[in-house]
């Protein structure tokens with residue numbers, strides 16, 4: 001069963017707690033640009049998050065060049081942002097801290 005998308009209140013609350021994450025123009029995804037000191041640290045972050053994502057069965061869209069990782073989170077099955085996106089975003093902030 002697809003998770004319900006967050007309503008406006010839930011989304012605002014989630015975003016207030018997710019440092020650096022922004023809502024996309026169409027309101028269907030959130031994104032953040034992470035920057036690391038080098039490629040190994042950027043890729044280490046992605047490796048860590050790949051294991052978390054697989055366990056959650058919730059997978060990021062992301063783009064890496066050298067020390068940058070640009071991440072977009074959305075719940076395809078639900079057609080928008082769900083608690084899974086908020087959870088994964090929070091895990092990413094923790095891992096990148």
Ligand SMILES: C[C@H](O)[C@H](O)[C@H]1CNC2=NC(N)=NC(=O)C2=N1
Nearest residue numbers: 057058059060074075076077078
């Ligand atoms: C079939 C499979 O379980 C689904 O497609 C899962 C896999 N990973 C997923 N990841 C994300 N980000 N959104 C989804 O809706 C999603 N669905």
